Amino acid sequence: MLFFVEQSLNGLQLGITLFLMSAGLTLVFGIMRVINLAHGSFYMIGAYCGATTMAATGSFLLAIGAALIGAALAGMVVEVLVLRVLYRREHLDQVLATFGLILFCNELTRIIWGRQPLFMDVPPWLGGSIELLPGLIYPIYRLAVIGVGVAVALFLWFLFSRTRLGMQIRAGAENREMIGALGVNIRLLYTLVFGLGAMLAGLAGVMAGPIMAVESGMGEDILILTFVVIVIGGIGSIRGAVVGALLVGVVDTMGRVFLPSLFRIVFSNAYADSVAASLASMAIYLLMAAILIWRPRGLFPAHS
């Protein structure tokens, strides 16, 4: 039982990271109708900015600040230089141009930081573990990640349901024509939304820094998981992003942990482990396929 709770927390933590990635991207998809493959690059940029700042200053808070600013700036620059030209183009052009962006960003980080991965330490004040329940010891840092994610989710909820800007963004994601009708400066709104999305990705990146290696190309695996989240949740829906991210986080974690033991009941050990490992990594994609059959436009489709 304790083990189950622990794994649920791990799943939650992966879900939080995915939520930070997909919240921004789903808005970009919904509002601008542009497919952006380079979102993972902002995750990577956030992680690198954070790791470098951490190494230079030793301050984790400064590292987070640097990641947020770095990723947001990168996002806005990319929006102004590349994305803006792509809005009226076909999806195929968007895919190819943002693929070019990925190649560029990955290679640039290799030039600046080298091929060796960077490692980021957990800051001392978030180090160690605490006993959540009798017998359940959990790292404080991971709890902090979950806390930050929940805080961001609350912040986004506040932004989208209580502020004028947020309502304009949401209206735009659900019905693009609406933005023009509301008399909003569309260019500025697009840049801001893109910057916000990049910033959230950067936050996800820097928080993943102490858990995973910071290396060139780290953004793409998470990008594809983010896509799965958006397909499950529905394009343009923040609520969909929350539900999809948690679903994917929990299913992926649980699949990896419990499938092998399930299989061991039926098959011989070695065979069970090998098949289960393969199947476990496929679990979320099978989930996606199931949801596709049931609801092709995702769980919370925005109107279009």
Added chain:
Amino acid sequence: MGAEILAVKRLRKSFGAVRACQDLSFTVQRGVIHALIGPNGAGKTTVANLLSGELRPDGGHIIFAGADITTLKTYQRARIGLARSFQITQVFEELSVAENMALAILANEGGNFRFWHDALCSPVVLERLPLALERVDLVAQQKMAAKHLSHGERRQLEVGMALAGRPTLLILDEPMAGQGPGGTRELSRIIKDLKNEVSILLVEHDMQVVFSLADHITVLVNGACIADGPPEAIRQDAAVQAAYLGRQ
């Protein structure tokens, strides 16, 4: 099978609070030009989309040639002989006029999972393409890409494609929209010529055209039928006059 080709029974459709179609019933007889008219926003295009299957009704039934087709999808309705043209022309922009027409001829033929022989040289196309092009006066333009046609020519192609599958009922959704007087005359002539081979449901805004072409008229206001009858009766109908004059 009776004399009626299409029967609409208590058809309903709402978009949120807007009732685009309320308990609409009417029948279209075989071999006539039946017009569906109404002021802007009366729900004419909604009815066309409900009939062709692009929209699902909230309630009611659509009977075509004696069969209930309410639950059939667009392509299934087209296969049993219900064709339509669109208010905003829908042609295959990238393809040539001949290819557009050939596609319209082949679409309803079946046997399109043939991967080797040139489509434009298939017997059915060779046999029917020249006539199909001639009927809508597009022989000279057949090599042109559809996107390079003039507005009027696109309309002609649109109507020609709807006809190419030899439908039993043709729904023309505002074919005169955006046409100059010359285009209107040309298209009116084409439509009149069709009367003998296909029943036509003409969804139209232009009253003059309707009264010169239609054998029977149904008047739609706010998604409901307010009058139904031959042109003479409709012309004198008080409710129709009120609806049209009240709007102007």
Added chain:
Amino acid sequence: MHITRERLIVYGGVLFFALLPPVASFFGEHYLISLFTRAMIYALAAVSLDLLLGYGKMISLGHAAFVGIGAYVVGIMFFHAADDSLLFGFIGGSENALVVWPAAVLVSAMGALVIGALSLRTSGMHFIMITLAFAQMLFYFAVGLETYGGDDGLPMWNRNRLAGLDLADKLHFYYVCFFLMSVFIFCCTRLVRSRFGLVLRGASTNTRRIRALGVHDVSYKLVCFVIAGAGAGLAGALLANQSEFVSPGLLHWGLSGELMVMVLLGGLGTLFGPVLGAVLFLLLEEFLAIYTEHWMVYFGPVLIIVVLTTKRGIYGLLVGGGGNRGG
């Protein structure tokens, strides 16, 4: 007249590929033969992707999955032939190209049928993301296949056997690839002008219209997806033979992206263009890498600029005019 110019380019290309091996051998540049063998295999995959992108307007970002499936079929059959074991307990291995290559094509086509049927429930951005996700799923599946090398891949001791030929011989293998690529492209040129091709092109330009004409567009798109998957599977089988090695990298989305680059660089919806694209891409990779290991940092922006400024790639430039899409 550009038709003749188009013909000229195609005949020139055929002549070029046919004469390359003797010329390269004459000048002692033997590595060119392997380089162009690889280019032709990639070209085969890129042409199959062009069916999807250019004619079916289906933006699949997971085409590498079918290359990978084809390659793994060859690799796994070889593995079982080598140690005389059975796959799933009843399928024996094989090294015979006439058995293994059709099997690779068939399995890839079946994979494409399943993935295509699911992905075509949606369109637009959803379709792009879903094809990418399914390809990634197969990538992880291959990584998890410990029996067949998992992450490290599966080496083959030698190439498949093909009666009367020695595939280990550079020249023999080159001309086999040349033959298969040519046949595939020729079939594709017939396909896009056929009744099926016409309906497919119609379905991809105007879904509303094609449905109103009585066509269930999804079935045509699905068949196109399966044909493209089969072509990619054949490329995968050849690639496995060429490198005598199969690894999850063949299923990686990066390869899908590269294939897409080849198609657009060479000329979308032209069938011959992607061949040019594949050749150019491999040459760039080969020779730019000599000057700088960071060639991607230049290639990325060049790619963006090419996308934003050109319409029909190199082939479009060569043919001039607008070219004749679809034939």
